Amino acid sequence: MTDDQGQALRLEIDSELANTTLIAMAIRGLCAMTALSPVEVNRVELCVVEIVNNAIEHAYGHEKGHKVETVVHLEPAALTVTVSDWGKPVAESKLESASLPVDPDDPALWLSSGRGLPIVHSLMDSVHYQRDGDKNSFIMCKYIKG
Amino acid sequence: MAFEAINKAGYTVVSMDETRLDAAISESFRIYLFDQIDSGSDRVVIDLGSVRFMDSSGLGTLVATLKKMGGQGALKLAAPQPAVLDLFNLTSMDKLFTISPTVAEAIEG
Numbered sequence: 001m002t003d004d005q006g007q008a009l010r011l012e013i014d015s016e017l018a019n020t021t022l023i024a025m026a027i028r029g030l031c032a033m034t035a036l037s038p039v040e041v042n043r044v045e046l047c048v049v050e051i052v053n054n055a056i057e058h059a060y061g062h063e064k065g066h067k068v069e070t071v072v073h074l075e076p077a078a079l080t081v082t083v084s085d086w087g088k089p090v091a092e093s094k095l096e097s098a099s100l101p102v103d104p105d106d107p108a109l110w111l112s113s114g115r116g117l118p119i120v121h122s123l124m125d126s127v128h129y130q131r132d133g134d135k136n137s138f139i140m141c142k143y144i145k146g
Numbered sequence: 147m148a149f150e151a152i153n154k155a156g157y158t159v160v161s162m163d164e165t166r167l168d169a170a171i172s173e174s175f176r177i178y179l180f181d182q183i184d185s186g187s188d189r190v191v192i193d194l195g196s197v198r199f200m201d202s203s204g205l206g207t208l209v210a211t212l213k214k215m216g217g218q219g220a221l222k223l224a225a226p227q228p229a230v231l232d233l234f235n236l237t238s239m240d241k242l243f244t245i246s247p248t249v250a251e252a253i254e255g
Contacts, residue, residue: 017168017169017170018170020168020169020170021166021168021170024166024199038228039228039229039232042199042228042229042232043232045199046199046201046229046233049168049169049199049201050201050202053168053169053201053203056169057169100237102237102238102239102241102242104241104242107213107217110209110212110213110242111206111209112206112207112209112210112213113202113203113206115202115205115206115237116201116202119202119233119236119237122236123236
């Protein structure tokens, strides 16, 4: 897809964790077309993987046979990635961007899950979550500094 | 997916034939690591040299393994590639783990 504001690509996978790699590789390829640094490309890949996995694990409860859609919109100054599912919405309380504390002396704070969304909030320039009917979407934007 | 454990200078060195430690394999890796600990390994080095990409699930597996050891013995990470090291720094998990540039340095350290 191309419009007067940039180019867009729509990707669709079935809700299996093994398929997330397909999206990750496509994102890396697209990022390679931009002025994003190698570190930024790795971080964008990480954020997209986290959100796609989130859809598979939480929206669909690891159930195969559901659609996860990723739309990448590439403009000269920004890369916008929208990941959508048609499953269970994310609870409001989990959308907050609070960072998770780490205390080497307190094993109770050594959480082995729940770091995905905080990572995404810390690395992308903007993150929004929206519901449109039964469609749930995370919209993430990374500015491209030329 | 393939994980391997060898004994080296008193350590169990675990490596994997995978470039991505992500949600697709993190649970299998967790089970493998827990089996190593349950089998008596209390000094473990995880060789991350082949891993180009790690997500929060992979990170969670390493944290779960550290907790599983319960403060006994040693769990060290070795040879992380830049994107993996970046994840540790971003999440402050570098405070929890001993991270060495090579397996040899992890064993000697």
